[in-house]
Amino acid sequence: MSTALEGLRHQVLLDGLVDCKDLPRIHWLVEQELPDADVTELQAVTIAVIRTLVEDGLAETGYPDNGEFVCESLNESLEELQRSYVAHYDEPIAWFGRLWLNLTDKGVAAATATPDGRRIAEHERKRSEHLLKECDVPRVRR
Structure with missing residues (x-):
């Protein structure tokens, strides 16, 4: 596996610690890594990042729905990428929101095995705690 692909996979894993990632975000990360491509x-590398993360058990494809992640098979997702992202690339509305990537427990473990991953995970833990505390505070009417 190329070092560019490894670096991109790592970046998607780090981003995935915050929330599931959509296809435009993954594509953007590839554009940043390969500005002259x-x-x-760009499409081939984006698809390779997605495919290898899922094949390695680090992520799953699907979409968010009411706070839950609905999984789809990798084959279904790759077919959808061909129908929307590849066939209609010049029409972003056709492929935005069509595919999301969510980290598995194995993906979270891989991401948090690095200093950056541990820092991001800790930041997200604190942020979540803060948000929960804000929701629990009784509101005083004035």
Whole structure:
């Protein structure tokens, strides 16, 4: 596996510690890593990042629905990528929101095995605690 692909996988794992990632975000990360790549290469690398993370058990494909993640098979997701992302690349509305990536427990473990991952996970833990405390505070009417 190329170092660019490994770096991109790592970045998606780190981003995934915060929330599930959509296809445009993953594509954007690839664009940042490969600024001189043409569209075909950007698409191929984006799909490779998604495919390898899922095949390695680090992430799952699907979509968020009412606070839950609904999983889809990798084959279904790859077919959807061909129908929307590849076939209609010039029409972003056709592929935005079509695919999401959610970390598995194994993916979280891989991401938090690095200093950056531990820092992000700790930040998210504190942020979640803070948000929960805000929700529990009784509101005083004035």
